Amino acid sequence: MRILLASDPVHLPSLVSAARSLSPSNLEAVSTARAEVPVDRLLIADVRVNDCWVDALTPRDFDLLLLPPTRDFKEVGARLAARRGLPYLSEALELELDGKVEASRMVFSGRGVERIRTSLPAVATLNLDGFEPVEGSPDSVEELKVDCTPRVEVIERREREAEVDLSKADVIVSVGRGLKRKEDLEMIRELASLLGAEVACTRPISADLKWLPEERHVGMTGVRVKPKVYLALGISGQIQHVVGFRDADTVIAVNIDPDAPISEVSDYFVVADLYEVVPRLIEEIRKRKRS
Amino acid sequence: MEIVACAKLVYDETQIPVEGDRLLVDQAPVKVSDIDRNAIEEAVRIKEEVGGRVTLALVVTGPFDEAILKEALAMGADRALMVQGDEVRGHNPYRTAQALVKAIEREGIRPDLVICGEGSSDQYSCALPAMVAEFMSLPVATFVGRMELGEGKLRVERYLEGGYEIVEVPLPAVISVTSEINEPRIPTVLQIMRAGKRERSVVDASQLGLDYPEMEEIEMKAYVRERLRKRIEGDVNEAVRRIVEVLEEKGVIP
Ligand SMILES: Cc1cc2nc3c(=O)[nH]c(=O)nc-3n(C[C@H](O)[C@H](O)[C@H](O)COP(=O)(O)OP(=O)(O)OC[C@H]3O[C@@H](n4cnc5c(N)ncnc54)[C@H](O)[C@@H]3O)c2cc1C
Numbered sequence: 001m002r003i004l005l006a007s008d009p010v011h012l013p014s015l016v017s018a019a020r021s022l023s024p025s026n027l028e029a030v031s032t033a034r035a036e037v038p039v040d041r042l043l044i045a046d047v048r049v050n051d052c053w054v055d056a057l058t059p060r061d062f063d064l065l066l067l068p069p070t071r072d073f074k075e076v077g078a079r080l081a082a083r084r085g086l087p088y089l090s091e092a093l094e095l096e097l098d099g100k101v102e103a104s105r106m107v108f109s110g111r112g113v114e115r116i117r118t119s120l121p122a123v124a125t126l127n128l129d130g131f132e133p134v135e136g137s138p139d140s141v142e143e144l145k146v147d148c149t150p151r152v153e154v155i156e157r158r159e160r161e162a163e164v165d166l167s168k169a170d171v172i173v174s175v176g177r178g179l180k181r182k183e184d185l186e187m188i189r190e191l192a193s194l195l196g197a198e199v200a201c202t203r204p205i206s207a208d209l210k211w212l213p214e215e216r217h218v219g220m221t222g223v224r225v226k227p228k229v230y231l232a233l234g235i236s237g238q239i240q241h242v243v244g245f246r247d248a249d250t251v252i253a254v255n256i257d258p259d260a261p262i263s264e265v266s267d268y269f270v271v272a273d274l275y276e277v278v279p280r281l282i283e284e285i286r287k288r289k290r291s
Numbered sequence: 292m293e294i295v296a297c298a299k300l301v302y303d304e305t306q307i308p309v310e311g312d313r314l315l316v317d318q319a320p321v322k323v324s325d326i327d328r329n330a331i332e333e334a335v336r337i338k339e340e341v342g343g344r345v346t347l348a349l350v351v352t353g354p355f356d357e358a359i360l361k362e363a364l365a366m367g368a369d370r371a372l373m374v375q376g377d378e379v380r381g382h383n384p385y386r387t388a389q390a391l392v393k394a395i396e397r398e399g400i401r402p403d404l405v406i407c408g409e410g411s412s413d414q415y416s417c418a419l420p421a422m423v424a425e426f427m428s429l430p431v432a433t434f435v436g437r438m439e440l441g442e443g444k445l446r447v448e449r450y451l452e453g454g455y456e457i458v459e460v461p462l463p464a465v466i467s468v469t470s471e472i473n474e475p476r477i478p479t480v481l482q483i484m485r486a487g488k489r490e491r492s493v494v495d496a497s498q499l500g501l502d503y504p505e506m507e508e509i510e511m512k513a514y515v516r517e518r519l520r521k522r523i524e525g526d527v528n529e530a531v532r533r534i535v536e537v538l539e540e541k542g543v544i545p
Contacts, residue, residue, distance in 0.1 A: 071417070071452060075421045078416075087504040109415070111314060118504060152431075152460045228541055231534075268534070269520065288535070288544060
């Protein structure tokens, strides 16, 4: 079983960890920069654009090609599979190999999980939740020359260092469109800090309003979290968001609408205005901390 | 400009009944996959800006619903190309993308621009736009949250996890859009009535000579998590006390 990995250096250590759990006979990785990972061969390729990733991987030999589940690599994986006539599994969970490949996937916005079986060679982007990054030294490191004329031209690329990894947070205070103004995040931050919690949000808050960075949005297209307590403030409870906090131990929701769908998926559903609840909650917790 | 807006008719995942660990998928109504409505909207906006024609290429994965097709067309598409049959059901983006491309070719459409949603509400594998681009040998930009039409090219902003990327794509090209790109219009009753008369072709995917790797669905289960579902209503101060109690119980506050 020859497994090939293609990744940015940030996701590579977790990807290697996931690949090693499949006991490959040979493990090779292509990365854009050197990383200290235990693989048989590490190929460093100077690729800056998806077009060149696809070209770099097209001639390579593998039984299984694994990629991180990022937006860029979902494009690269799908294109490569189409070009090579191979099956493609997107955001696979629980991969198993037995001459063929089997994987679970979330479907219907997380309302269901399906199990898919297909032949090798195959291409998959892999959900990396739960794989601890591994360190080690590659047996050999080589440079990979990539002959590529990209068809799209990158004018600018801006990447921020992620400020937080919500999947590791113990307590989360999450806000949705029930929050009226960006300034009101101040009281949310204050509450979070009193609870030793991280602040999270729904997709409209990060993607449309840009009040919080993308890595704080919970859900199908965001982060999946598993805190002890998830406090959802002004969140309606659409399935695409709910799937992100399904593994929380306890969910407390505050919503002004008694019929909000989040009532069905929370342990404690508080019908109230968050603007009345949050300041009182802050006050109450402060009082307790003083005494 | 010859524009194709790709859309998928899917079971409405928010309305699938659950029985134990089973999802009763075929008891749900169908809808146009959410983000595909943004794709249709964007296609129509470009047509309104520079002229041309929009073909709504609709992959029918479950039962067909005439009212929903009409509503989608009424957003401003000029005609519909429907691809249906067993081959476009279930999960195999390779097969679906190939069916779509072959159907477009068979209709003699040579698009300047193909616009798709970033991913579908049922599968969200985000693979189709990338695969369509490969099968058509066209350049592609995925996860586009903003775009601007230039001379023979598009300048787009790709929304990525930790930031963004601005790229220029020469036309013809394939674009996948995110839901942030626009607010899909709601057509009026009159527009919907008129849309019924628009030209349409129906292609049966089994007639397209598809050749694809098999993917077998061996199981599908509902993913549910039981919750206490306790309701706290009435006096706010009392509600706050209850929240504090729960937080204490869970060891979040001393
Ligand atoms: C393919 C796809 C993927 C998606 N992925 C994600 C995802 O990963 N994560 C995600 O979050 N969303 C995602 N979405 C969007 C999702 O469908 C919902 O639109 C979104 O989660 C709704 O966010 P919200 O609850 O903040 O807003 P709304 O649905 O507008 O809800 C706001 C809620 O606030 C309540 N409220 C208003 N005022 C107050 C007040 N003063 N006090 C208390 N409550 C108040 C209202 O009653 C309402 O219930 C996705 C959508 C699609 C189509």
